[in-house]
Structures are given as structure tokens and as C-alpha cells.
Amino acid sequence: MEFGVFDHLDRGNLPLRDFYESRLALIAQYDRAGFHAYHVAEHHATPLGMAPSPSVFLAAAAQRTRRLRLGTLVYALPLHHPLRMIEEICMLDHLSGGRIDLGFGRGSSPIEIEYYGRDPATAQQVYEEALDIVLRGLGAPTLDAAGAHFRLHDVPMVMAPLQRPHPPIWYPSSSAASAAFIGAGGYNFSTLGSVAEARKCVDAYKADYAKRSGPSGPPTPFAGGTAIAVNRHVVVAATDEEAKRIAAPAYDRWYASLMKLWRENKVPGPGIARDTLPDVGEAMAAGSFIVGSPATVRAEIERQIAAIGVNYFICGMYFGNMTHAQAMRSLDLFAADVMPHFAAASAPEAVRT
Secondary structure, three states: OEEEEEEOOOOOOOOHHHHHHHHHHHHHHHHHHOOOEEEEOOOOOOOOOOOOOHHHHHHHHHHHOOOOEEEEOOEEHHHOOHHHHHHHHHHHHHHOOOOEEEEEEOOOOHHHHHHOOOOHHHHHHHHHHHHHHHHHHOOOOEEEEEOOOOEEEEEEOOOOOOOOOOOOEEEEOOOHHHHHHHHHHOOEEEEOOOHHHHHHHHHHHHHHHHOOOOOOOOOOOEOOEOOEEEEEEEEEOOOHHHHHHHHHHHHHHHHHHHHHHHHHOOOOOOHHHHHOOOOHHHHHHHOOEEEEOHHHHHHHHHHHHHHHHOOEEEEEOOOOOOOHHHHHHHHHHHHHHOHHHHHHOOOOOOOEO
């Protein structure tokens, strides 16, 4: 069992300069604590995401860490020219010493896509076309493309990633149908939602992965198998009561940031906004928010690993109006009193490539 970290970099109470420094200090501690990877989101014009350029932030994180893998969940490809994306990926992979993971998506927010002058109706087409160009460009000496949205002719690929043929690829989804497609492609996968909904997605992923034939899939971050992950907010404190006192206002602040654009524009929002529970107690009951003492958190993570069937557990550990001290204490308790239990235990059977 491996543990990772997911971060929206949602806005807290600190001035922005201090906010970034606080996050980077925590990332350095994730590295020392033995987490597998740090995954960052991309959002624009919303307090949900203060890393509108994930590449810039990950470049800074690479200089504060030595072992921790670093990646995106996800780059919103319709907002990036694929040639620039290839160049940034190559730079990051070398700057990090080959520690970059790549998550790609079409972007969860049509509102953010519109701010960039893109038509949300074509975002899926742009995403698919850009993804094909990026993956080809990471391994080709020259690059050509003649699609509906991008045209490139005989572009020299003077840069290549350190990891060959390219860094590990991630596809997140909370849809069972999309999870099946991702499994068929053999990619690394993460999901969220309630325990029951996450299990549906993982089962769909595994079922279509099992039908694959031919060569092994793309590179994976785990030796011998793809990563199958679930995403959870996690707060650990000395007691259950103390953890809840920290978690409740932090969750409320994070949820307000999540919903801000949708509420202001009077639209229902994408799946994550529709499905995320507004009440912290309901989120805890559903399993998407894990709060308590080390013993409580250990027991709940153990339950979810068995119920969902994952081999990678991704934790959101710094969010909302949590203070740096609260987040650091939660991390230290998690690393000292939760993670070692799972290092000694056998993980569920992984999907093997």
C-alpha cells in the first residue's frame, strides 16, 4: 500500500506569498515522511486553485524534494498548446530527476474554459487531439499534426523527457463508464465519491483492464502494476473531537471555494460539484472525508481499502482555513501512527501489467 497527497491549493487565510511557502514546506515534509507522490490540480479564476500554472508550482516543489514523485491531477489540456505542454513536461522531468507523473483531462469547469475563450462544447475534442499530440511528441524526433484544432509541420523535438518513453500517465474519473475506458487503456487511475460509488468505478476499471491483450500498458509509478487510487480528505489530531473541531470549518471553507463559480453563475456544476456533500458530517458518513485520532483514521482507511479494492490511497491534508501548524501536526501524526500500519500489512491484489 502506498500513500500520496492531492492538493487543490485552495485559498486559505495567508497572504499569497506565505501561502505558497507554507505549502512548499509541507511538501518537503511529505517527502521526508515517505509519501509516494504529490498531485496538484489546475483551476483558474477561482479560490479553489492557486496553482493555475501547475508546471511552475511543481518546478518549485522539485527543488524542495528528493524522492517524492510530483504530478498533475490534472492538466486541463484544452487550455494548453500541446507543443508548449511537451516542452514543459520535458523540463519538469529533468528538473525533478525523473520524478514527474502526468494527469490529463478536459477540465472540470466549462466556466473556466470560457474565461480562456474556448468553447466548452468542443473541449473534449480539443483534449483528445492535444493528448494524442503530446504523447507522440514526447517520443518522436519530429512532430506533425493536422487536426481540427492544432496544425504542426515537421517541428524538431529537441527535448525529450528523462523517463522513457514518457512519464506515467494518470486518468481520474468518478464515472464507471469512463473508468472502464481507462482500464482498457491500462493507465493509472484515481477516483472519489462515496465508498459504494468508488467501488463501482474500481470494479469497472479492473474488469476492462482484465480484457486487455497485447503489449503492456504505459509506464506505471508502481513496480509491476498500475496504480488504482481513491482520493480522500484526511485530518488527524490527538483525539476524534479535536480533529472534528479542525476539520469542520476547513471543510466548509474548501466547499465554498469548490462551489463559488457555480453559485455565482447559477449553474449546477460538474459531477464533483453535484456529488460532493455540503455537510462535513455527511461527507464523513459517506467515506469521502476521514477525520479523527490516528486509531480512528487507521481503522477507516483499512475499511475503505478492503471495501473499494485500491492499492494507492491519496490524501488531501491541507485545505480550507487550516493553519500551517494544524496541517503539519496532522501530517506528522499520519506519518508516525497511520502509515507504518499499512507498510506492514499486505495490500489488496494489484492490477498487473
